[in-house]
Amino acid sequence: xxxxxxxxxxxxxxxxxxxxxxxxxxxxxxxxxxxxxxxxxxxxxxxxxxxxxxxxxxxxxxxxxxxxxxxxxxxxxxxxxxxxxxxxxxxxxxxxxxxxxxxxxxxxxxxxxxxxxxxxxxxxxxxxxxxxxxxxxxxxxxxxxxxxxxxxxxxxxxxxxxxxxxxxxxxxxxxxxxxxxxxxxxxxxxxxxxxxxxxxxxxxxxxxxxxxxxxxxxxxxxxxxxxxxxxxxxxxxxxxxxxxxxxxxxxxxxxxxxxxxxxxxxxxxxxxxxxxxxxxxxxxxxxxxxxxxxxxxxxxxxxxxxxxxxxxxxxxxxxxxxxxxxxxxxxxxxxxxxxxxxxxxxxxxxxxxxxxxxxxxxxxxxxxxxxxxxxxxxxxxxxxxxxxxxxxxxxxxxxxxxxxxxxxxxxxxxxxxxxxxxxxxxxxxxxxxxxxxxxxxxxxxxxxxxxxxxxxxxxxxxxxxxxxxxxxx
Numbered sequence: 001x002x003x004x005x006x007x008x009x010x011x012x013x014x015x016x017x018x019x020x021x022x023x024x025x026x027x028x029x030x031x032x033x034x035x036x037x038x039x040x041x042x043x044x045x046x047x048x049x050x051x052x053x054x055x056x057x058x059x060x061x062x063x064x065x066x067x068x069x070x071x072x073x074x075x076x077x078x079x080x081x082x083x084x085x086x087x088x089x090x091x092x093x094x095x096x097x098x099x100x101x102x103x104x105x106x107x108x109x110x111x112x113x114x115x116x117x118x119x120x121x122x123x124x125x126x127x128x129x130x131x132x133x134x135x136x137x138x139x140x141x142x143x144x145x146x147x148x149x150x151x152x153x154x155x156x157x158x159x160x161x162x163x164x165x166x167x168x169x170x171x172x173x174x175x176x177x178x179x180x181x182x183x184x185x186x187x188x189x190x191x192x193x194x195x196x197x198x199x200x201x202x203x204x205x206x207x208x209x210x211x212x213x214x215x216x217x218x219x220x221x222x223x224x225x226x227x228x229x230x231x232x233x234x235x236x237x238x239x240x241x242x243x244x245x246x247x248x249x250x251x252x253x254x255x256x257x258x259x260x261x262x263x264x265x266x267x268x269x270x271x272x273x274x275x276x277x278x279x280x281x282x283x284x285x286x287x288x289x290x291x292x293x294x295x296x297x298x299x300x301x302x303x304x305x306x307x308x309x310x311x312x313x314x315x316x317x318x319x320x321x322x323x324x325x326x327x328x329x330x331x332x333x334x335x336x337x338x339x340x341x342x343x344x345x346x347x348x349x350x351x352x353x354x355x356x357x358x359x360x361x362x363x364x365x366x367x368x369x370x371x372x373x374x375x376x377x378x379x380x381x382x383x384x385x386x387x388x389x390x391x392x393x394x395x396x397x398x399x400x401x402x403x404x405x406x407x408x409x410x411x412x413x414x415x416x417x418x419x420x421x422x423x424x425x426x427x428x429x430x431x432x433x434x435x436x437x438x439x440x441x442x443x444x445x446x447x448x449x450x451x452x453x454x455x456x457x458x459x460x461x462x463x464x465x466x467x468x469x470x471x472x473x
Contacts, residue, residue, distance in 0.1 A: 106299075
């Protein structure tokens with residue numbers, strides 16, 4: 001009898017503790033109520049489920065790694081402060097500009113040119129030419145760096161740069177590296193090039209932080225030029241190098257101008273986090289061009305107190321007066337983003353979403369299909385683009401504002417990954433992206449509400465099950 005009393009008290013204590021934890025820490029009242037019910041209705045088993053699945057450890061782990069992107073060096077750029085260019089921001093985007101300034105702590109900067117590079121045929125030669133021309137330093141951060149034909153060209157170019165006394169620093173993600181059996185890191189290390197991995201999985205000491213990934217793609221060279229976008233280093237992005245046809249389409253961007261100083265400082269922070277030396281390049285960022293474009297770097301990751309990219313996307317959609325265009329390979333928006341898109345459509349904004357017809361990750365496409373009806377019901381235009389798989393990430397508002405970079409519209413990019421973007425307040429640049437989108441739409445097919453509703457029951461179940469796991473995809 002005493003044993004049963006003790007067991008009951010223990011169960012009540014554990015359930016109460018778990019329920020209080022959910023009450024205090026859950027941001028959604030429905031989620032909190034659900035977990036509280038589970039903890040009390042299923043003694044021992046309910047609290048165990050909550051401990052395993054209910055506690056969000058991602059942000060906690062990230063902060064325990066003592067990694068903060070809001071360090072003083074990022075906020076003390078040698079470029080002019082944003083106030084000098086407030087008048088250049090369209091009136092409809094002033095609130096967006098204020099929000100971005102507050103949450104990033106970084107200024108809008110002028111004096112930039114951005115060249116759009118379509119596919120690997122344009123991107124890789126431009127990057128390699130910049131590496132060949134380097135005289136002081138090369139910073140390269142990439143999620144996947146394969147040692148295939150394209151990868152070998154980069155390896156050889158970096159080795160040559162090192163041999164002419166250019167300082168070369170290469171940062172590769174610890175999980176992204178596993179996509180290639182032959183490791184570019186090892187070939188670079190043989191030539192004494194400094195290479196570090198971002199949170200590689202280890203057994204000793206034990207580290208399996210598979211969710212905390214550095215998904216950024218960045219190249220910065222000699223205080224003069226930088227490259228960002230969605231391209232990794234792989235034959236898949238170039239026609240004729242992988243089998244006979246390219247399997248991925250993507251867009252990358254070459255930036256000439258002072259905003260690259262913000263990207264440069266971000267790399268130096270990443271490098272320091274991985275245990276690398278403190279890079280103290282204090283020279284001002286030079287630009288031979290006096291470009292017309294004003295822009296700002298958006299740095300995001302799970303160590304931040306606010307989800308920078310999510311908030312900026314929400315604010316930008318709410319600022320739209322005419323149109324919102326989204327192109328992304330993976331589309332699993334949060335309830336907040338779905339609400340913003342629906343509200344925009346109800347306001348008469350033309351919302352266009354372009355997704356790949358065939359995804360390289362089938363389960364992402366299944367999960368996306370489960371929620372598309374909600375957008376289609378409000379006459380939001382959704383298009384599927386035929387193969388090859390489109391990996392581009394583009395976001396354009398009113399042909400006045402663009403957001404480019406490495407992030408997808410899914411929980412992994414907006415909640416789990418370390419990502420980077422550049423917001424561009426420039427109509428001419430936005431129009432160029434819109435023209436590209438228009439060309440893409442000419443080969444796309446539009447998805448209808450009827451198509452989604454007429455899926456067979458097995459397909460609906462498959463898509464729904466995939467959607468249940470969307471926070472972890």
